[in-house]
Amino acid sequence: MGSTACFIIVSRNDIPIYEAEVGSAIKKEEATHQHQFILHAALDIVQDLAWTTSAMFLKAVDRFNDLVVSVYVTAGHTRLMLLHDSRNEDGIRSFFQEVHELYIKILLNPLYLPGSRITSSHFDTKVRALARKYL
């Protein structure tokens, strides 16, 4: 498990709908906002890259220093973005796939408005558990 990982789900209209710091240790000198800044900036690349491939998992699209941004784009153009410093690509892939399934379950909820913030605590717990498992 990497020391830093910031996970964010960005809806199709570029609004973050879920965010979680899933790293084991949050570095002191790095502001939490810094991660979001990097992830937000990486959206530009994702935007270009998403249409060049049919794969959902775009692997590492951007890096900032030691931090790498891996992205998973769902069919509905919701982007699961992970900022991490670990190199475990297979783990990240599995993590994304399982979170995608969780996200689909959220979407199936008739009371959930697609594109709105995910506030389910169950989802949050599950995501953090998956992060511990795979990252």
Place this chain on the structure above:
Amino acid sequence: MTFPATPRSGFRAVVRGRNIKLTVVVVQSFDKDEVSEDRMIALRKRAEIDSKYLLTFVQKSSSDLKHSLNRLGSIVAELANTYYRDEGRRVKTCIEKKSFSSVDLNIRYCFKVAVYAEFRRDWGEALRFYEDAYRALREIIGTSTRLPAIQRLVEIKSVAEQLHFKASTILLHGGKIIEAIAWFRQHHAAYKKLIGAPEVIFLHWEWMSRQFLVFAELLETSSAVIPSNTSLPLVTKDNKPLTESEFNPAYYYQLAAHYLREKKCCLELALSASEAVAEIESSADSVIPSVYVGQFARLLEQGDALVMQNLTDAEYVLYALAEGKRFQDSFEIIALLKKSFESYSNLKAQRMASYCSCQMAREYFSVGKFDNAKELFDGVASLYRKEGWTTLLWDVLGYLRECSKRLGSVKDFIEYSLEMAALPISSGDEVQSPIHKGEYGPAGCASLPQRERIYSEVFGIMKGESGLTSNEGNVTLNVTPERPIRLEIDLVSPLRVAFLASVAFHDQVAKPGASIFFTLSLISQLPQPVEIDQLEVKFNQSECNFTIASAQKAPISATSIGKTGARVVTAPVLTVVTNKWLRLTYDVTSELSGKLECKSVIARLGPLFTICCQAESPASMNDLPLWKFEDHVETFPTRDPALAFSGQKFIQVDEPDPQVDLVLGASGPALVGERFMLPVTIVSKGHEIHSGELKINLVDARRGAALGSPREMEPISTDSLHVELLGVSRPDGDDEPQTGQDNIWKIQHSFGLLSVPFVNLGGSWSCKLEIKWHRPKPVMLYVSLGYLPTSNGSTIQKVHAHKSLQIEGKTAIMIGHRFMLPFRRNPLLLSKIKVAPNSNQSTTLALNETSILIVSAKNCTEVPLRLVSMSIEMDENDIGKSCTVRQRDESQKDHALLVPGEEFRKVFSVIPKIHSPNLAMGTVCFTWKRDSGLDKQSDSNITEAGIITRHKLPDVNVEMAPLVVSLECPPHTILGIPFTCYVKIQNQTEFLQEVKYLIADSQSFLLSGSHNDMVSVLPKSEHILGYKLVPLASGSQQLPRITVTAVRYSAELSLPQATSTVFVFPSEPHFKMGNLKEKVTEIVTTGA
């Protein structure tokens, strides 16, 4: 290497030892003054050089000079190449034999070989040896003890930088961009951990930053083409994918800035740690970079000589700190970020660019350039606002708030604070711990308590209760009575989250003067309830403006309303609770017709602070962009949910009802061709009519479009118009248009405008519209009267009364015609034989024979019509010549009355005179008028001439009949009494005609004469067949059928059955038989 032409002894020894190459150049002014061959050979021998290295150099002639220079250049290049190859080879053998004393020397040798290879443009070898040197350098880290620790690391890094630079340059210039990037990555990974001693960490960060900067510049200036997107994913040799941004210099600039920032932080830390600042400055003076890369030495003056003295680490640290202080890193960082920003902007990578500009702004902020910082932050904030990244927005707004505080801009400070307080952040309830203080911007951690803190702070300022002094500057933020604060919130303002006003009228239209109800709703996402002292509601009709005052704060509102006459209402409570609509329902009264729109709602909070909120319609209201997807309760702005979807902030106020009757007195449909009179009556019932204007418009009822607007009407001729407004006749005795300036009298084809004179209360005025239909067509007639109810006011709006009426235009008369053969006469017409009987051919008439034309006219209307006359008009050019058309019976009375549906017939006899295939027959003119039995007198005044309906008769084919068969027999006989019947066969040709005839027996008659025979008829003569017949039955009896066949034309001729009947009386009739014969003929003629 040139050598003077004068040979000197001893130079050879010098040359040989150091592997020096030699060339001899004989410099001449002109080509002519040649040096003798012997002398040249001698010279060559003395210098011991090959003949090709001896050359003559001619100075004066330009072409020779060029040639000589080229030669010299190539020789020197060749020699240099050889020299460096030899040197390189020599050093290489040293490396291969490992005949060096230390690793340091190995590095130096490798470097040397590489440089020599570079001289020879042997890039492959150069790269190989640079890499070797680099690798060797890696090995000595931690092993070498030649220098004190800090300086050693500095030296190693400097050398590594040098080697890396060389390698990268070669790779990039060779177009191997992927290798170059991989190389850089490896370089970065290898050295990033070598932080070194804690007191000089900043040196490490500075070095890192320089690596990125240098590589960025190399990448930017290199000619290497960046692989296009399609070849992604790019993978380096060790199978690590490259991201797209790594090909972009902007990425490296950005990271260079990042590390420089790191350096700045560490340097500040180091400076604050070292107390002896003065000492730093004094001791640093004499330290200079040594001749060796990455080494520093102290320069000491010992007498005249300068001596380099090595430094201790402590001394070096002091020197480094002093050097570090001299540079202004912030500007360097900003410059780097700016480069990165521009590059990203050019790539349209907006988010990357805004991240750079955000960092730039932070840097400006840290150096105290708040103006620049604020401008940049504003740009960034708008992007985050648009994309809804609230935590980022929070951070940026925190900076902006701080900037405006430092700049002393109270209004901006309040705006940013309100926006922050209303951001959808509710998750984090973590308390800001002092340890984490450095992590966040000036706004602190994004959390609900923080929002509440900001809220109470800003409201404290707004109410004037507390000023805010920024601790850094000497600027105090407070609101003074001289500078009251007024915030404007429009439809796109980010402050809509803080304060949103929606206005919905309950109805869509309203009567003037009546109460118009509307609901004013306010909502706020601020974390705590907002107490409003008073609300001003502004309309586009300023008379409707009014003020709602809070009941609790009544004294304030009473004093602050300056205007007299403005309406003030009191509301029990004016507190906007978070995310809960404050709904207020009031009524206004508008006297003016037209649109009444609520413009804005101004909330007054305290004596010095107002928020002017543009009113929004619930129907077209956008969601709050940031709160749209949040998990919060959504309610309707109005109690009635339907109104929340359809409510508008404007209402249409109707015109006052016209108290005038506009009567269109139409009587039934109009008839095509007549001047249809339509009386229009205006009766005043409650209003006097001042400066009235009557507009008349005729519109095609089917298409809905106007028959033509007044402007378009000019080019269209009157013929193409189907319906036309001919004029308006004034009431009796007022026929000529009055002479007055404001008296409008304008009539066009489908449009009329006329002024109505003053009409008293209870009075009336009328006129008649004259409309003429040219074609049958339904038409909508729109009449509208606009008037002023009183005489004095131009301010008062006009009142309009409208009326419309659909009028059918109908064809009055249908005219038909029929040609008939003459009675009991049948000319043989050849064209009739040839064609099929049903084909559409024009009627054929026989030349010089009398044919009969029956013209019928049917009344298609629902009103009785009176016939004035019916005649056939010939075309002007051939009257009388071609044919004679005569009215058969002059005795027929004119002015016959035609009841609806009745048909009128008239018989004409036609004798064609010209042999022509299409003979014009002329036009039937039927003159008629409406039969209005009662007021015949007045009616005849207007339509004295009657209306002429024309019907063009079709052209007929006239040809000569070769044979004419006619029957002659009495119209009536008496039973049992024999009578004679003749059949005349007339030959009109120049030939002998053979004619067969056949008579069929009839039961009613006893017949004598030949039944079946053939006769020859001489040219231009006639043959008569006579029969004696005895009638056997009484009544109308069919004569025996006679069929005549012309052999020459093989055409049968028989008389029509209708004409070959005879009436048989049972016995001699006992009435007077005076004129009977004529009468019978007449009956038959008209009834046929």
